[in-house]
Amino acid sequence: MSVEDLPKVELHLHLEGAAPPDFIRLLAGEQGVVLNGVFDAQGHYAWADFAGFLDCYHRACEVLTGPDEFRRLVEAVLAKSAHDGVIYTELFIAPHICGGGDRGAWFEYLDALYAGAAAARKAHGIEARFVSTCIRNLGPEAARLAAALSAEAAGPMLTGFGMGGEERHLAAADFAPAFDIAREAGLGLTSHAGEICGPGSVRETLDHLRPARIGHGVRAIEDPALVARLAVEGVVLEVNPGSNVALAVCPGWAAHPIDRLRRAGVKVTVSTDDPPYFHTDMAHEYRMLANTFGWGEEVFRDLNLTAIDAAFCDEPTRAAIR
Numbered sequence: 001m002s003v004e005d006l007p008k009v010e011l012h013l014h015l016e017g018a019a020p021p022d023f024i025r026l027l028a029g030e031q032g033v034v035l036n037g038v039f040d041a042q043g044h045y046a047w048a049d050f051a052g053f054l055d056c057y058h059r060a061c062e063v064l065t066g067p068d069e070f071r072r073l074v075e076a077v078l079a080k081s082a083h084d085g086v087i088y089t090e091l092f093i094a095p096h097i098c099g100g101g102d103r104g105a106w107f108e109y110l111d112a113l114y115a116g117a118a119a120a121r122k123a124h125g126i127e128a129r130f131v132s133t134c135i136r137n138l139g140p141e142a143a144r145l146a147a148a149l150s151a152e153a154a155g156p157m158l159t160g161f162g163m164g165g166e167e168r169h170l171a172a173a174d175f176a177p178a179f180d181i182a183r184e185a186g187l188g189l190t191s192h193a194g195e196i197c198g199p200g201s202v203r204e205t206l207d208h209l210r211p212a213r214i215g216h217g218v219r220a221i222e223d224p225a226l227v228a229r230l231a232v233e234g235v236v237l238e239v240n241p242g243s244n245v246a247l248a249v250c251p252g253w254a255a256h257p258i259d260r261l262r263r264a265g266v267k268v269t270v271s272t273d274d275p276p277y278f279h280t281d282m283a284h285e286y287r288m289l290a291n292t293f294g295w296g297e298e299v300f301r302d303l304n305l306t307a308i309d310a311a312f313c314d315e316p317t318r319a320a321i322r
């Protein structure tokens with residue numbers, strides 16, 4: 001079996017960031033909206049750096065106007081994941097994108113998201129859970145609101161809380177109250193760190209937000225003591241190599257630290273982040289990792305077991321995907 005055909009577990013996939021450009025264009029057409037500057041001449045998402053990527057992402061979200069658009073998006077995204085061999089995936093969503101932080105709207109969006117996941121399970125057998133996120137650059141108050149809405153919605157389908165957005169904005173400690181609310185509600189915790197900012201950002205995140213998982217975390221490689229800490233504490237990294245190469249976090253695949261982190265005993269997993277923005281998918285990630293680092297089936301099976309153990313799901317689901 002080629003590694004691309006292995007069953008895969010993905011822990012870090014932004015729902016809106018996984019929207020195919022054709023899907024966004026279809027919605028724009030239905031709504032008579034012109035999305036200037038969102039696409040390049042080839043029809044791909046157009047951005048040049050991390051800030052431009054976040055801007056393009058949120059501009060594309062303008063046509064995700066209601067619960068039904070999100071239901072359709074979940075179905076389309078999970079169909080593509082299943083096609084790439086993914087059997088379990090965690091989708092990052094945000095109360096501030098799904099209903100603008102309004103409580104009533106948020107629960108309507110959640111019903112639609114769960115309906116999309118149920119339809120995808122029925123059609124493709126793929127299992128999904130949702131990780132609700134705050135957006136760092138919206139600030140600590142918005143993060144607390146996002147956490148409170150997530151805590152209220154905690155249940156079998158909404159199983160985690162996290163933080164994405166502009167990592168250079170404020171300090172991790174400013175978001176501790178939000179993470180405390182989510183922890184209290186029993187949600188699994190993850191936060192982006194060590195993607196755009198260096199090891200200090202990962203250390204602060206570990207100290208103040210105390211997540212079980214870190215989104216990216218790859219710049220920890222710049223500090224050997226931090227790498228050792230990640231290994232000792234068993235923190236799981238949701239690594240997105242293709243994203244890191246596309247955003248120039250790493251100069252290329254050969255320079256990517258995932259193999260060095262793994263050899264240092266850090267629990268690494270593989271995901272795609274925002275696949276159409278970075279011209280990737282899970283099969284492509286596996287192919288590139290196998291070609292670049294000589295990883296064979298055993299390494300990928302090991303990575304997937306790490307991901308299953310770190311998944312924010314109940315034990316029967318974990319047993320079913322193991």
Ligand code: ADE
Binds near residue numbers: 014017167195274
């Ligand atoms: N939101 C979507 N993708 C992201 C990324 N790679 N980093 C931070 N926030 C994000």
Ligand code: ZN
Binds near residue numbers: 012164192215273
């Ligand atoms: Zn991400």
